[in-house]
Amino acid sequence: MLKYVLSRLATFIPTFIGVTLISFAFIRMLPGDPIVVMAGERGISEERYLELQQQFGFDRPIYVQFWDYFTGVLQGDLGNSFVTKRPVWDEFFSLFPATLELSVCAMIFAVALGLPAGVIAAVNRGKFFDRALMSTALVGYSMPIFWWALLLIIVFSGNLGWTPVSGRIDLLYYFPNATGFMLIDSIASGQDGAFTSALRHLLLPTIVLGTIPLAVIARQTRSAMLEVLGEDYIRTARAKGMSSGRINGIHALRNALIPVITVIGLSVGTLLAGAILTETIFSWPGIGKWMVDSIFRRDYPVVQGGLLLIAVMVMVVNLTVDMLYGIINPKIRKR
């Protein structure tokens, strides 16, 4: 096991260096001089330009710049935003809870509906329920989620007036950001209606972000269940006279869960990509919207740092999933 962990870690390090190199290189390739961009329309004097160039280290050879950046990254220094002048690291972690809250809710939504849907479809294989559920799943899987968001807004916010269109909570309520998770903070504040308001703001983004994972989980659960249901030990259980509910629920589902958990773990990247669209549409103040805004504002340190942090996060999650998989399934360790 230790050997497996070490070999996985050994591939992690070069990938990490590569990811740093890429996010560093991207910014150097962006059109326009960052200092001129930062100066904006006012322009900049020759002396000030040289001074700033020295301050940011742009006058030094590119490999020295990369080395400085890389050692900075290892110490948690990702530079400061051009726009807000705050450290990228701080900005990322003050916005991250919003994205995390949304992603966790979307994942709960996807798993809570996707698992039962997959099981029901597998058990009723070929029958009406199976067809209906799997057709719906395929539609969900093909959904352009930015359009799905707009449709939900038309119906639930426009026609029915049930849900707000943007933000995380009504402006009426104000309380300190203790945890950064609006649902928890709103309860902790003890204000009437704050929690309901937060929940209503969360509803549509959760559905939008959870739709594709939901479809993927339902499809994956169905195929994993079908595979397991064909195994000998299921036939044995049936021969022993075990009830079909117990067979499906305990014997089959438990073994079918392994590939499903992998899919759940690996969809973190998909969630973050979806968060870019979802947060932009619902003005959700999280990482996705922050990245898009920074790209449009040409806030290079933020784009660079955000890209790096997101990639590292995806890598860490994938690594964890791999390790967990190695623990659950010893066969995978030997390769």
Added chain:
Amino acid sequence: MDDALSAEAEMVHARPGRLREFWFYFRENRGAVIGLWIFAVFAFLALFGPWIAPHDATQQFRAATLQPPVWQDGGTWSHILGTDPLGRDMLSRLIVGARYSFFVGIVVVSIAASGGIIIGLISGFAPKWLDTIIMRIMDIILAFPSLLLALVLVAILGPSLTNAMIAIAIVLQPHYVRLTRASVLSERQKDYVTSARVVGAGTLRLMVVTVLPNCLAPIIVQAALSFSTAILDAAALGFLGMGAQPPTPEWGTMLAEAREFILRAWWVVTFPGLAILVTVLAINLMGDGLRDALDPKLKRS
């Protein structure tokens, strides 16, 4: 049923061609056949759109801005699906827009697949150190969420449909590399490859003539699936203002332009998205059918 039986009987007599056998399995999946028909209509519109569309896609009917579809009060037959905020005919824009999505799919899949297959073949036959380097590079690309990477790439290259296609192709390529490499590695173990080598086939011949044809099935399925991913991603980039630029009637860009009118005029938002959904759905249905027909392991399950 009769049809299926006679087809089967025919297959017993004549040794079926590959295409024939493929069609036999593909036809069994009704969803896939429906998908194929929708895709055929989509391809037809993409090729002949401007001649079919009732109006010019960029012509502005100033007297009829935000006119609703024909079945609603105030709709007219001259604009069946209504008009957008600038008075342009929705139906015409949708029809002409088909070619952008189709074009995106074709170009992205061609670039990503050909690049990915070549790199994957090299990686599968290369010495271990080169293989490791190539796979690490692919890991690095895959570590970034695809849409984010495409977004940053487009920001570097400048927002346009061409650059969006390049960015999406780069992002999708690692999947082909991994897929090709995996099948190459498993095929290389087989006896027919060894015998080809013994007979004296060079590495290049082994790669392209001997091994590659036997690796194609999963790649074709992947091509169908990434065709739909490409259309979705291009529309998403257009929606974020980083893809095709207005007034191009690209479906994602149309959605972005219509966003502020969603509560006043549902049709400007509903139809472009529906067009994307139906197209992507049709391609995914086809992809499922392709997988069933091409993958012998899944054939009878």
